[in-house]
Amino acid sequence: MSIQPDVISRLKEAAGPHGFTEDPQDIAPHLVEWRGRYQGRSPLLLKPRTTAEVARVLAICNEARTPIVPQGGNTGLVGGQIPFDGEVLLSLSRLNRIRKLDALGMSATAEAGVILAELQREADKADRYFPLSLASEGSCTIGGNVSTNAGGVNVLRYGNMRELVLGLEVVLADGRVVDLLRGLRKDNTGYDLKQLFIGAEGTLGIVTAAALRLFPKPGERVTAFVAVPDVKSAISLLHAMQEATGGLVSAFELMPRPGLQMVLAHISQTHDPLAAPSPWYVLAEATSGGDVQLQDIIERCLVAATGNGVVTDAVIATSETQRAALWRLRESLSEAQKYEGGSIKHDVSVPVAAVPAFIAEAGEAVVKLIPGARPVPFGHLGDGNIHYNVSQPKDGGSTAEFLARWHDVNAVVFDVVLRMGGSISAEHGIGQLKVADLPDVKDPVAIELMRSLKAMLDPLGILNPGKVLLPGKQ
Ligand SMILES: Cc1cc2nc3c(=O)[nH]c(=O)nc-3n(C[C@H](O)[C@H](O)[C@H](O)COP(=O)(O)OP(=O)(O)OC[C@H]3O[C@@H](n4cnc5c(N)ncnc54)[C@H](O)[C@@H]3O)c2cc1C
Numbered sequence: 001m002s003i004q005p006d007v008i009s010r011l012k013e014a015a016g017p018h019g020f021t022e023d024p025q026d027i028a029p030h031l032v033e034w035r036g037r038y039q040g041r042s043p044l045l046l047k048p049r050t051t052a053e054v055a056r057v058l059a060i061c062n063e064a065r066t067p068i069v070p071q072g073g074n075t076g077l078v079g080g081q082i083p084f085d086g087e088v089l090l091s092l093s094r095l096n097r098i099r100k101l102d103a104l105g106m107s108a109t110a111e112a113g114v115i116l117a118e119l120q121r122e123a124d125k126a127d128r129y130f131p132l133s134l135a136s137e138g139s140c141t142i143g144g145n146v147s148t149n150a151g152g153v154n155v156l157r158y159g160n161m162r163e164l165v166l167g168l169e170v171v172l173a174d175g176r177v178v179d180l181l182r183g184l185r186k187d188n189t190g191y192d193l194k195q196l197f198i199g200a201e202g203t204l205g206i207v208t209a210a211a212l213r214l215f216p217k218p219g220e221r222v223t224a225f226v227a228v229p230d231v232k233s234a235i236s237l238l239h240a241m242q243e244a245t246g247g248l249v250s251a252f253e254l255m256p257r258p259g260l261q262m263v264l265a266h267i268s269q270t271h272d273p274l275a276a277p278s279p280w281y282v283l284a285e286a287t288s289g290g291d292v293q294l295q296d297i298i299e300r301c302l303v304a305a306t307g308n309g310v311v312t313d314a315v316i317a318t319s320e321t322q323r324a325a326l327w328r329l330r331e332s333l334s335e336a337q338k339y340e341g342g343s344i345k346h347d348v349s350v351p352v353a354a355v356p357a358f359i360a361e362a363g364e365a366v367v368k369l370i371p372g373a374r375p376v377p378f379g380h381l382g383d384g385n386i387h388y389n390v391s392q393p394k395d396g397g398s399t400a401e402f403l404a405r406w407h408d409v410n411a412v413v414f415d416v417v418l419r420m421g422g423s424i425s426a427e428h429g430i431g432q433l434k435v436a437d438l439p440d441v442k443d444p445v446a447i448e449l450m451r452s453l454k455a456m457l458d459p460l461g462i463l464n465p466g467k468v469l470l471p472g473k474q
Contacts, residue, residue, distance in 0.1 A: 002086060007064040008044055011088060014056035015046040019094070030089055033082055034075055034136075038432065040082035042069075042089040049094040051169060051177060051208040058206065059175025061088065067465050070202040072112065072144030075136040077347070078431025080201040080467045081144070087465075092143045095208055101126050106214045107166055107183040112143025112207050119212070128214040131158035131250070135331045143207045149199030151427030156382035157250035157287075158215065160427070161198065167211035168194040173458040183211040196453065201429050202464040204457045218250075218287035220294045223323045224302065227278030227313040231356040231381075234282050236310045238352075238382055241284060244301040245294065251285040252382035253330050254355075259376040262336040262391075263329050270329060274313045282381070283330045333378050337391055340374075342399040344409045346388040350422035355384055358420055365412040366390055370405060385426040388413055414441065430468045438469070 012020045021027060022044055031040040048054050061068045069083040070090045083089045095111040098119065102108070103126040110119050116137040123130040132145060134152040144150070146168065150161045158164065167181040180194045197205050228234045234254055241249050257279050263270055288294045295316065305311040317323035337343045350358045363375045372393030379387040390409055392402035414424050414437070424441050425434055439447055447469075454461075454469055465471055 003043060003066055003088065004064065007060065007066055010060050010064075011044065011046060011057055011066075014053060014060055015048045016050070016053045019046060019048050019053060021045050021047070027089070030071060030074060030091065031082065033077075033079060035077065038079040038082040040069075040089075041085040042083040042087055045089045045091060047091045047094050051095070051171065054090070054092075054095070054171045054206055054208055055175045055177050057090065057175075058171050058173060061462050062174045062460055065460050065462060067462050069464050070143070070147070070206050072141030072147070073115065073136065073139040075140040076144065076148060076431060077428045078425070078433040080148070080429055080431030080464065082432070084466060090206065092141065092206070092208070095143075098122055099209065101128075101214075102183065103128055103214075105183060107211055108214055109181065109183065109209060109211045110142045111209045112141060112146075114142045116140050116142065116145060123214050124217065126214075127217055129217045130164075130212065130214055132161060132164060135334075142210055142212070146198055146207050146210050147200060147202050148429045149427070151380065151383070151385065153251040153253060153285075153380065155380060155385075156252055157248070162195070164213050165194060165198055165210055166213055168197055168207055169209040170194075170197050170205040170207055172205050173460065173463050177208075178205070181209060181211050196457070199429065201431060201468050203454060203468045204463065206463075216289045219289050220292065221285065221287045221323070222294050222298045223283070223285045223317040223326055224298060225273045225315050225317075225326045225329070226282045226284060226302065226311055227274055227276075228280045228282055228311055229278070229309070231280060231359055233310040234280060234381055235352060235355065237282060237284070237305050240301055240305055240310070241286065241298065244297050245286050245288075245292075248286045248288050248292070248294065249284060249382065250287050251283065251380075253283040253379065254381035254386070255281040255283065255330060255333065255378050256376060257281070258374060259333050259336070259378050260329060262340055262376070263332045266336045266339040267328070267332040270325070270332065273315045273326060273329075276313065278312055283326055330378075333376070334387075334389070337376060337389055340394075341392040342402040343376075343392070344390045344403065344406050346390075346410065346413050346424075347385070347426050347428045348388055348413065348417045348422055348424055349383065349385045349426035350417060350420040352382070352384040354420045354422070355381060355386060358386065358416055358422070359388075362388060362413050362416045365416060366409060369408060369412055370402070373402075373409075380426075383426070384422075410437075432467055435466065435468060435470055
């Protein structure tokens with residue numbers, strides 16, 4: 001498929017000076033994603049700098065029925081930001097201004113291309129806190145975070161991106177701009193339209209700016225690395241910590257011993273913080289703004305949990321360097337798995353109480369399917385969101401052979417997830433990775449409604465086609 005030359009020249013003009021490239025070398029890094037799973041194609045990369053330029057681009061695409069794919073930091077893990085042949089790629093990276101930071105009103109208005117870490121830094125300078133935190137925060141953008149409804153490690157306390165969005169500015173498929181950017185805490189003037197675009201993965205509109213909630217900066221932060229005998233004990237510890245702190249736990253991350261061993265073996269400057277190995281670990285963090293003496297509370301809680309067998313050992317970080325070292329263990333898990341051959345990944349959620357049964361049953365099913373396969377379930381236990389990664393057997397077969405079983409492994413894991421009332425995509429979205437699975441796992445009436453919304457907001461199907469919903473299929 002090719003794009004008509006006159007459409008290309010109109011789009012280049014609309015994107016403004018320095019707002020486009022047709023050089024394959026410049027475009028190439030935007031066509032592959034982080035895991036190297038998808039290779040896209042596009043003859044034209046547009047990089048507009050203003051909302052008005054985005055609006056002009058969209059109007060032309062709509063008129064010419066030219067598909068367009070928005071891209072932020074290109075850190076998405078389901079291939080949503082990767083274009084198919086004949087599609088225009090729209091980078092929002094030059095819409096990168098923080099339009100307003102209102103410390104008194106506890107909000108910030110950031111354009112879509114602002115890097116998440118940059119917003120965190122600017123909030124910090126104003127003595128405020130923006131709590132969204134992902135391992136990709138140095139590259140991912142606010143527009144991408146909104147469009148994937150990003151989660152990360154602080155969801156337990158502060159919610160997903162959806163909970164952090166007060167308002168949005170969105171360019172519709174036909175180029176109209178909808179201004180929903182008021183930073184109000186309360187606004188019951190009809191349907192809450194901004195919600196439609198959060199988590200829509202660029203299929204319903206292009207997010208150009210977001211008004212976001214800020215929070216008081218945490219004063220005290222307590223980070224503990226805790227050994228627990230099993231996942232059920234980890235959940236008991238979560239409840240004990242939440243009760244003891246009055247809900248101040250912000251992160252509660254589960255790690256299995258095999259995962260920690262992979263990190264210690266392959267990631268430089270890491271060491272086991274505890275003397276004896278344990279089957280499971282939790283990285284827990286709690287924060288407070290005022291004079292709560294959080295460390296004392298957490299220490300008492302850990303001592304009590306040790307007394308009743310829920311905890312076997314624990315260490316609390318005593319410096320920022322130690323805290324960073326503990327987080328490095330957690331954040332290196334995915335990378336460490338790369339050195340162990342192929343890894344088949346899942347981003348699933350089940351009710352928190354069902355996590356122990358999920359991990360046990362999925363483990364049995366996977367090992368029955370591929371004897372010797374090594375499940376490494378880890379992640380946001382406090383949200384019931386487990387990154388259920390499966391590493392290839394240590395001594396059997398090639399990586400390619402193992403990865404060829406991706407869909408078979410998905411099928412047995414999803415089967416357990418669905419039986420437990422869970423979701424096959426907890427935080428990464430649908431993109432192209434799970435687009436074929438969605439109709440099998442979602443209520444048919446919900447799929448019909450999604451199709452109706454898509455048809456209303458993008459009647460000609462130009463916005464990121466083939467992502468989230470397959471065109472013309474149920
Ligand atoms: C190491 C690593 C760790 C990660 N950890 C987490 C995690 O803990 N939690 C989590 O939720 N995710 C995580 N992710 C996934 C990813 O970082 C998030 O999905 C992030 O929100 C994507 O932002 P981005 O700017 O890179 O978007 P992109 O990857 O560029 O795009 C993602 C999707 O949003 C659409 N899009 C982008 N910008 C816009 C816009 N302005 N308007 C409309 N649509 C748009 C794209 O078309 C695509 O469908 C991780 C990724 C990596 C590589």
